[in-house]
């Protein structure tokens with residue numbers, strides 16, 4: 608199941624030839640690699656076992672879509688976080704840290 612490289616949602620239509628990106632919005636944002644890694648670091652710094660996605664969003668002063676996208680990347684690409692729910696992530700899903 609291929610996911611968008613930016614937002615981490617399941618990819619139904621790819622708008623990029625080089626990467627996997629679901630929309631022009633994601634394609635534009637994906638170019639800003641500094642912002643991506645900064646946001647991922649911020650998420651990692653506030654996350655703790657069992658925290659809700661919406662609490663991560665509230666703790667950080669970033670765009671909600673960007674924050675949830677960073678959480679999905681950490682789950683589906685980096686594998687440093689996970690969810691127990693057998694569904695796509697939403698604001699009320701708990702996030703857990705993968706033990707290294």
Ligand SMILES: [Zn+2]
Nearest residue numbers: 611614629633
């Ligand atoms: Zn996307």
